[in-house]
Every structure is written in C-alpha cells, then in structure tokens.
Amino acid sequence: MRYSTPVYEAKTSILLKQDKSGGALSEMSAFQDLGILKSANTRVEDEKHVIQSRTIMKEVVEELELNIQYHRKTKLTRRVVEMFHDIPFDLVFASDTIMDKLSTSFTIRIESDAEFVIRMDKDKPWAKAVFGQRIKMPFGVIIFTPNAEFLDKFIGEEIIVSIRPMNNVVADYVNRIIIETARESWRSSVISLSMQSIDSKRAEQILDLVVDKYNEDAIKDKNEIAINTIKFIDDRLQIIVAELTDVERDAESFKVTRKLTDITSEASGYLSNVMDNEKRLLEFKTQRQLVDYIIDYLGSQKTQLLPANLGIADAGLQTAIAKYNDIVLQRNKMLESSSERHPAVVSLTETLSRQRESLTESLQNTRKTFDIQIRELERQVNRVNSKIASVPGYERQYRNVERQQQIKEALYLYLLQKREETAISQAVTTPNAKIIDRAFSNGVPVSPKKNIIYLIGLLVGLAIPFLIIYIRDMMDTKVRNRKQLVERLAIPILGDIPLSDIKEVKILENTDRSATAESFRLLQTNLDFLLSQTAHENKTILVTSTFSSEGKSFIALNMASSLSYSGHKVALVGLDLRAPKLLKYVGSKQKTGITTYITNLSMKIEDIIIKIDGVENLDIYASGVIPPNPSDLLKSNRVKDMFDYLNKNYDFVIVDTAPVSMVSDTLLLSKYADLCIYVVRANVLDKRMLAVPETLFKEKRFNNMAILLNGVNASKGYGYGYGYGYGYGYGYGYGLTKPKPWWKKILNVFGKK
Numbered sequence: 206m207r208y209s210t211p212v213y214e215a216k217t218s219i220l221l222k223q224d225k226s227g228g229a230l231s232e233m234s235a236f237q238d239l240g241i242l243k244s245a246n247t248r249v250e251d252e253k254h255v256i257q258s259r260t261i262m263k264e265v266v267e268e269l270e271l272n273i274q275y276h277r278k279t280k281l282t283r284r285v286v287e288m289f290h291d292i293p294f295d296l297v298f299a300s301d302t303i304m305d306k307l308s309t310s311f312t313i314r315i316e317s318d319a320e321f322v323i324r325m326d327k328d329k330p331w332a333k334a335v336f337g338q339r340i341k342m343p344f345g346v347i348i349f350t351p352n353a354e355f356l357d358k359f360i361g362e363e364i365i366v367s368i369r370p371m372n373n374v375v376a377d378y379v380n381r382i383i384i385e386t387a388r389e390s391w392r393s394s395v396i397s398l399s400m401q402s403i404d405s406k407r408a409e410q411i412l413d414l415v416v417d418k419y420n421e422d423a424i425k426d427k428n429e430i431a432i433n434t435i436k437f438i439d440d441r442l443q444i445i446v447a448e449l450t451d452v453e454r455d456a457e458s459f460k461v462t463r464k465l466t467d468i469t470s471e472a473s474g475y476l477s478n479v480m481d482n483e484k485r486l487l488e489f490k491t492q493r494q495l496v497d498y499i500i501d502y503l504g505s506q507k508t509q510l511l512p513a514n515l516g517i518a519d520a521g522l523q524t525a526i527a528k529y530n531d532i533v534l535q536r537n538k539m540l541e542s543s544s545e546r547h548p549a550v551v552s553l554t555e556t557l558s559r560q561r562e563s564l565t566e567s568l569q570n571t572r573k574t575f576d577i578q579i580r581e582l583e584r585q586v587n588r589v590n591s592k593i594a595s596v597p598g599y600e601r602q603y604r605n606v607e608r609q610q611q612i613k614e615a616l617y618l619y620l621l622q623k624r625e626e627t628a629i630s631q632a633v634t635t636p637n638a639k640i641i642d643r644a645f646s647n648g649v650p651v652s653p654k655k656n657i658i659y660l661i662g663l664l665v666g667l668a669i670p671f672l673i674i675y676i677r678d679m680m681d682t683k684v685r686n687r688k689q690l691v692e693r694l695a696i697p698i699l700g701d702i703p704l705s706d707i708k709e710v711k712i713l714e715n716t717d718r719s720a721t722a723e724s725f726r727l728l729q730t731n732l733d734f735l736l737s738q739t740a741h742e743n744k745t746i747l748v749t750s751t752f753s754s755e756g757k758s759f760i761a762l763n764m765a766s767s768l769s770y771s772g773h774k775v776a777l778v779g780l781d782l783r784a785p786k787l788l789k790y791v792g793s794k795q796k797t798g799i800t801t802y803i804t805n806l807s808m809k810i811e812d813i814i815i816k817i818d819g820v821e822n823l824d825i826y827a828s829g830v831i832p833p834n835p836s837d838l839l840k841s842n843r844v845k846d847m848f849d850y851l852n853k854n855y856d857f858v859i860v861d862t863a864p865v866s867m868v869s870d871t872l873l874l875s876k877y878a879d880l881c882i883y884v885v886r887a888n889v890l891d892k893r894m895l896a897v898p899e900t901l902f903k904e905k906r907f908n909n910m911a912i913l914l915n916g917v918n919a920s921k922g923y924g925y926g927y928g929y930g931y932g933y934g935y936g937y938g939y940g941l942t943k944p945k946p947w948w949k950k951i952l953n954v955f956g957k958k
Contacts, residue, residue: 211650423637755886798829
C-alpha cells in the first residue's frame, strides 16, 4: 500500500445532437433542380463505436505523444515513477514512419542547459550530445529540443525514455476508455466517457481531445457534401472557363481567319489563291515524273550514262547524277584498253554499283517529298474551293458561335453564385456533439481502495491460519493425537506414551522421573480398571500393533518393568518369533528361548529365564532362534503348557507378539489373553490403517482390547485415559520441563488438532 501508485478516474459527458438538418449545405440546397437528398442521422450506438474507434484514438495518441513515456527515479525511495507534464525536453524524429513499429528505450542524464549524455543500455558507455543536435540512433535520427521551463530542475538526474509501437498504444487506450449511455432512458442521447490513469490531468487531456477529435470528424463528415459540391463547382468552372475561352477565341478566330469584314472581297481572294496553287501543283507533278523516268532508266541501263539537265530542281540530285556519269566515263575509258576482269575495272564497277544504289535511294526520297507536296497542294486547293462554296454560310455560322458564347457566360455566373452559397453554409457547420461537462477528476484515487484492501487483508489474515490448519489436516494421513483415535474408534483408550528424547531403547529405572516413566506408572491404574472384570488373579496381556517399528516391544518391556517396580511378579514373554527385539533391548546374548523350549521336549521353561540386574520380580522369556514355521510352533501344546506355568507363577504375563496386519501369530494367542493392548505409533501409522484394530474389535477377535498411543509429542501435551476416553492432560511437572513463553502457547493452539 505504501508504494502502490494511486489511480484516478476522469469523466466527461456529451449530448449527441439529433437534428435532422446538417450544418453543411446539402446538394439539394446547392442544386435544387437535381433533387439529391441528405442521408439520415446515425444512431447513438453507432456513434459510441465511432468515438472509441482506432482512427480517432490514433490522432489523440499522435497529438499528445502518448507512445513516448518518460520515467525518473525518486530521490528517497529510488522508485521509478512516470513523468507527465514537467518534461525537460521534447523529441523530434526525422521520420515519423518509424514510430508505428518502434519499440525501444534509452537513458538520458542532463549535464547542463546545453549538454546531456545518452546510452541505450546499462552495459554500454555514456555518449555526449548537445540539445538541438541531430543524433543518429540505431532506429533513426532524433533531435532533443530543451524545455527551458523545466530543464534546470532535472540537471544531474537520469531520465528513462521508453517508446512503444503506435499500434499497441492505440489499442491500449481504446480498451481503457469506457463509454456508457444514460441509464434514465434508453432514448437518451447523453453519453459519458470515463478513463482511469495514474495522472488525472493526463486522463482529462485524453478525454477532452477524444471529444474534440470526434467533433472534428463529425464536422468533416457533415461538410463532405459541401466539400464535394465545391470541388464539383470548381471542376465545372475550370471546364466552363476553358470552354468560354475557346468560344471567344473561336469567334475571334472566325473573323480573323475568314476575314469576315467583307465576304465578297474574301471570295475573290480565294479564287486568286486557287490559281496559284494549281500552277505550283503542275510544277511538282512534272518534277515527280522526271524522277520516275530517271529511276526507271537507272534500273534498266546499269552501266550507261544518265540524262543530265532534265530540269530537276533538286541540286543534290543533279550533283549525284553528275558524279555517277563521271564514274561511268572512267569505266568506259578503262574498258577501251583492258578487259572487265582488270582489277581497276572491277573496282570502278563496284564503286559504280554503290553509287547507283545511293542515287536510287535519293531519287526515292525525292519522289516521296514530291508526293507529300503534291498532296498538300491538292488539299489546299480543295480547301479553298470549299471556302469559296461556303462563303454564303459564314454569316449563319458566326451567329451560332455567338450564341454558344452567351450560354457559357450564363452558366459561369450561375456556378460562381452557388459556390459562394455552399462556402457560407460550410463555414457555419455545427459539431455533432455538445459538451455537457469537460473532463474532470475529483482527485480522489479509485485504486487502490485502502479501506477495502485493509478489510480484505484482515479477513485473509484471519482466514489463512484456519486454511493452513484445514489443508494440513486434509493432507495429513498420519495419526497425530488421542483426539483422532477417539473420533475414529470406539475402542477404549488405555493411555498415551510421550515421545522420549532418548534414542536408545532401554528399561526405565525405578528412580526415573521423566514424562515417559510417569506415563508407564499411570498406565497401571488404567490396567486395573480394564482388568477389573477378570475372574482370576493372574493377568495375561498381549501387546501388538499394526506394523513393526510402532514400539510394541518397548511398551511391553517397560510396562513389565513398571509393574515389577510396584511389587508384582511379572513375566515378559517374547512371542514375536519373526522379528524379536527383546534381547537387543535388555542387552542379552542368550540364544535359547521359547522356540527351543517348544521344539526340545526335554527342556523346561525355567531353563530359558533371563534375569536383569536391578529389576527384581521380572523374568524375561526370550523368543530364541527364529524358526521357519512360527505359526505351527504357536499351535503346539507346549505353548499351552507354558501359559499354564506362567499363570500359576506370575501376577502379570506380558506377551510381546507379532504385528497383526502382517501375520496371524497374535490371533493364535488371543485365547490365552485377558487383555490385548494395541499399540498405535503417533506420526507413523496411517489413519487408514485404523480400520485394522476397528475390525478386530468389532469381530471380537480378542476378549478385551484397548488402544495405547505411543510417541506423542510431549511439547503439545498428552493424557491418560480411563475407560472409554476419560482422561487428563500431562504437562509441566516433576521439575522436568520449564514453562513455555506466551507466544509458543499461541502457536501450539494453532498447531493442535
């Protein structure tokens, strides 16, 4: 909350005008005789989409340069904050086209009023630059122009400039503007625009500019007819002016070219012109015939002299003919003294052939020239003859030209008048939206909402501990405490044995005042209650569990020692023939045991007794060598004889048996037991495995059955049960532990289950 950036909201409202007549003059008003009507008003929903269009928003982004962001670090917290209004310089790009897709950032440190340093990346060195200088960047040329109003305030500070792609910025602001209509009536034309931003002034600028751009766009749309009308009139005026000029020139040209001041004298002039043209036409035709004659002669007489002085007017042809005749004369003179195969004659013959080809080409060109001149003179003669014939109609033709001139003048004046009318109508065009309220922000942040966040934080803070406890309980599959046993089982709870800090299993001494030793002493009271219904005085107690490593052997050993310390004669019998541990716990290496007694009929039960120093009234009968068939041995009559002997000679017989979920050995011994103590190891046994003792209890596989919880965490307290769940907690006492601080007690409350 302390470092979160507040967000403000700015709002503006406009009224969409629903007038049927636009501000611009329609084409119907400009040309009422054409009968063109104006289109109908657009609906409010359509206008909302126009306001929120990318086209309008792009104009806003470009004008406010929203794609360029400036950031600086605060002096105290060194947090990066965005700058909006007090920017010390402006950016000028040499080319605006790079802005559409440009995405980059760089850092500037202002050194003085004229200089600054710049770098593109933290790993790159600073580069010096001057304000107003063209700087070549990786993305193009850029100019930094200083803003004197704020420049001095940021000398020595670093400013981070970030440039985002134009299209991305436009899309971002389009999504940030919210447009709503008035809720009072669906027919309302009032539209409200709102926007959230970390700078309230910037949000007000954007909203106001969006409305202005929308009105400009609406005015542009309304004036489109007027603009097109003016364009049409201007185009027509250019055409009319050109046509009028042509008509006036035609009238002038008609008089000038035809000299219509005296039609009779014009006709006589035409006759004189015709006579001159016919004379020239005759001369050109004569020249063309002479050329045709020479061409034919040159083709038939290839080595003869050409006629000269035929009257050809072209001096170049006369020179070419004279040159050709000179070569013919030289060749004829050489033939008088030599044959045609003479090298000189052959050379002159080749020269003569080339000259003949050149002369023929010149004659062809001259003939074409005469043809052109003859056709032109014939055309002139025909034209003059036609003018002579049309002289009577000149008067009528001039009147037609004059009439066209008057029509063009009237149309030109009409178009000038309509253009002025349309320009006046365009000048008084009103915007499409009336601004009811300019963009305004009350300066109160809309986000983050501190009161709501504090309330949510309080609720979350209260809910998290309970949620943690609930999740831990859901995910915890182990038996943790006595409460879980009471909730899940209907079996009597004998008591709890706290977890001992001593890693090595041993017999507890009579002088021991630890919590574990006291818990075994208190178990005797519960045993008396559970065995109070037994008829005979000698009691046989089986100790078993679901799996190994739950501490049943430890329980059996110390229960037996505790009873012996009370003056009872106790026998501890190890009938866990598969994984015996009693010998290890008492530190004995005796190999003979119950398995030896069962298999060796000559051995007596007294032969396998183990005595422990310092523990009177306790005899231990170890299991002996692990047999291959424990179940078969337990079915032997020797086992029955053993129990008969033990019941006659001991007050309590504690039997350490195998786990019930793995083998059936314990069930074979249930007929000898007055009580079965089912050991459950806290934090070890899976809750789902409590179904095993529950099934044994419901099926009454034992005459009497009770649960003993082993390994309870002493720091969380433990209790001793009487009968079906009555008990009391065992905590601080006997000088063994010291009181806990208050904060640990609170944590323990949340940690209990």
